[in-house]
Amino acid sequence: MISRRRVKPLATRPRVAIVGANFGGLRAAQELGPEFDVTVFDPSAWFEWLPNIHELVSRAKRPADLRLPRKRLVAAAGHRFVRDAVSAIDAKRGTLTTAGDEVHAFDFCIVAVGGVDATYGVPGVERYAMPFRSVEQCDAIGRRLAALLKGRKARSIVVAGGGFAGVEALGEILRRYRSRDNLALHIVEAGPGLMSGVSPRIDAAVRKHVRAYDVQIHTRSPVAAITPAGVRLQGGKRLRSDLTIWTGGSVAPPLLHAARLAPKPLQWAPVDATLRSRRYGNVFVIGDAAALPAAVPKQAFHALEMGECAAANVRRAAAGRALRRYRPSRTPLLVAFGDLDTFLVAGRSVVANPTLAAGKEAVYQVTMTQIDPPSSVRAIGQLASRVIGVTRRLAPSR
Ligand SMILES: Cc1cc2nc3c(=O)[nH]c(=O)nc-3n(C[C@H](O)[C@H](O)[C@H](O)COP(=O)(O)OP(=O)(O)OC[C@H]3O[C@@H](n4cnc5c(N)ncnc54)[C@H](O)[C@@H]3O)c2cc1C
Numbered sequence: 001m002i003s004r005r006r007v008k009p010l011a012t013r014p015r016v017a018i019v020g021a022n023f024g025g026l027r028a029a030q031e032l033g034p035e036f037d038v039t040v041f042d043p044s045a046w047f048e049w050l051p052n053i054h055e056l057v058s059r060a061k062r063p064a065d066l067r068l069p070r071k072r073l074v075a076a077a078g079h080r081f082v083r084d085a086v087s088a089i090d091a092k093r094g095t096l097t098t099a100g101d102e103v104h105a106f107d108f109c110i111v112a113v114g115g116v117d118a119t120y121g122v123p124g125v126e127r128y129a130m131p132f133r134s135v136e137q138c139d140a141i142g143r144r145l146a147a148l149l150k151g152r153k154a155r156s157i158v159v160a161g162g163g164f165a166g167v168e169a170l171g172e173i174l175r176r177y178r179s180r181d182n183l184a185l186h187i188v189e190a191g192p193g194l195m196s197g198v199s200p201r202i203d204a205a206v207r208k209h210v211r212a213y214d215v216q217i218h219t220r221s222p223v224a225a226i227t228p229a230g231v232r233l234q235g236g237k238r239l240r241s242d243l244t245i246w247t248g249g250s251v252a253p254p255l256l257h258a259a260r261l262a263p264k265p266l267q268w269a270p271v272d273a274t275l276r277s278r279r280y281g282n283v284f285v286i287g288d289a290a291a292l293p294a295a296v297p298k299q300a301f302h303a304l305e306m307g308e309c310a311a312a313n314v315r316r317a318a319a320g321r322a323l324r325r326y327r328p329s330r331t332p333l334l335v336a337f338g339d340l341d342t343f344l345v346a347g348r349s350v351v352a353n354p355t356l357a358a359g360k361e362a363v364y365q366v367t368m369t370q371i372d373p374p375s376s377v378r379a380i381g382q383l384a385s386r387v388i389g390v391t392r393r394l395a396p397s398r
Pocket residue numbers: 019020021022023024025041042043044050051052053054084085086087112113114115132133165253255286287288289298299300301303333334335
């Protein structure tokens with residue numbers, strides 16, 4: 001760290017700033033060795049395993065199951081962690097500024113800031129809906145649901161957004177509360193079906209599963225407003241809601257445009273096939289934040305792969321060698337529908353089977369262990385208790 005306005009002279013080792021330390025950023029940090037002077041920035045203390053955060057809604061997982069301490073992981077890779085948001089990047093000067101007003105100089109910057117909630121300008125989203133994007137938010141939803149459904153009073157819950165996150169949220173509410181006769185559920189989607197961008201099979205399967213319960217699926221129904229009383233749809237229909245969960249998808253964080261990495265607000269940062277910013281040669285943009293020449297699905301596995309590729313390209317650029325292209329692997333997406341079903345999505349093909357839930361759980365356990373390999377008896381004990389605890393809570397109740 002250096003004081004504001006005074007930029008540290010060039011270090012002997014190339015200085016790498018990594019902005020954002022979840023999938024992409026953390027993997028890049030873990031791939032860079034001691035030949036680089038690496039500083040990693042993130043406002044949150046925890047790496048978060050987002051693909052399973054829906055399970056916090058049913059309490060099948062607890063926050064501790066899905067979090068790892070960033071400071072320890074970054075230190076284990078031999079680097080510095082600064083727990084602060086980056087508020088500005090000046091790629092031309094090779095400096096960034098944190099929210100705490102510290103200025104840091106870099107030779108290379110890897111930007112891995114992910115996305116933020118898309119609200120489409122719908123009034124009331126920030127004020128009256130609960131967001132569904134982080135461990136803290138999904139845990140808050142799980143606690144609110146538990147409090148609402150403690151008594152016998154009739155309750156109505158609306159999930160706004162019928163993409164994969166909305167389907168997963170609905171599934172988790174059903175996993176835990178489907179036996180309740182005082183619960184009405186709604187899922188609202190602007191498009192023609194749930195996850196309609198993928199395949200009509202998912203919509204059909206979900207409709208079949210929810211037939212026995214008080215669940216209404218509203219498609220071709222864009223949300224007009226969220227109010228304290230509920231959700232108003234564009235056609236004028238009103239849905240009473242005690243809890244509205246917002247799963248409206250992602251847009252780019254303001255930093256990308258402010259740093260001139262994206263041409264317009266809300267747009268992802270264009271990069272070439274090597275993940276290098278189209279605008280600045282010393283900046284790589286990876287994970288959800290990157291707009292590649294050929295679109296890559298915004299998935300955790302791709303962010304991890306891009307972290308590896310960006311680290312390799314920083315090494316190459318520092319050595320004056322040609323950069324390598326990022327070649328995404330074909331990775332299916334596993335979408336859970338509580339304990340009722342799991343969908344394996346590969347391109348536009350879908351396979352549905354509840355037993356695939358074990359596959360999603362295995363990906364989570366194995367990748368968490370790769371990110372944080374146990375290096376002591378205590379760490380092995382912690383890993384074992386995570387696996388045992390989660391297995392118990394996921395087991396169907398008898
Ligand atoms: C609800 C949900 C369910 C999902 N399910 C799946 C799934 O089943 N399978 C799958 O493959 N993918 C899934 N995804 C997508 C997956 O989580 C993302 O593709 C992945 O997290 C992208 O990784 P990333 O590193 O690019 O960004 P993120 O994981 O979003 O991390 C971005 C990091 O940047 C930090 N940051 C942001 N702004 C700043 C700043 N200004 N300064 C410093 N740090 C900053 C944030 O704090 C965060 O830690 C899901 C996403 C969500 C939200």
